[in-house]
Amino acid sequence: MLGFEIHVDLHPTSADMFDVRFRIEGPIMPPGVAAFGERIEIRGGPFSRRPAYLVAEIVGQAAVDVILGPAG
Template structure:
C-alpha cells in the first residue's frame, strides 16, 4: 500500500508492508527538487522504528517522520 504526500516542495512516498493481520511496517522515501550536499537519505527508503502499526497509524507516523526529515533539511518554515 502506497501513498504520496507533498510537503514544502518535496514528495514523501509512504509504503506499508503487511506483517500480520491488520498490522504493517511503515517505510518512507523523500524525493525533492534538489539534492542537498551532505544529505545522503534523499531518495532512499527509510523504515520507521517502533512498528508494526495499524494501517492508519502507520501512514500517520511515516508521514510525520518524512515531514520532520524535510524540516531538518530545510530548517524552520517562516
C-alpha cells in the same frame, strides 16, 4: 513544502499490521543528506494502517524540516 514529496510504503507483517517505510524526493539534492530518495524504515512498529500513515507523514515532514534547516 517547496515541491518535496513524501512517499509511504506499507509492508504487511500480520493481519492488519504493517511495517512502514518512507522516502523523500524533491527539487533539490541537498549536500550531506545521504538518505535522500532512499527508503527508510520507521522503528517502533508494526502499526495498524491508519497510525502507519500518520507516523510516516509526521516523520517525513520532520525529515524535510531538517533538510531545509532553520526557518529564517
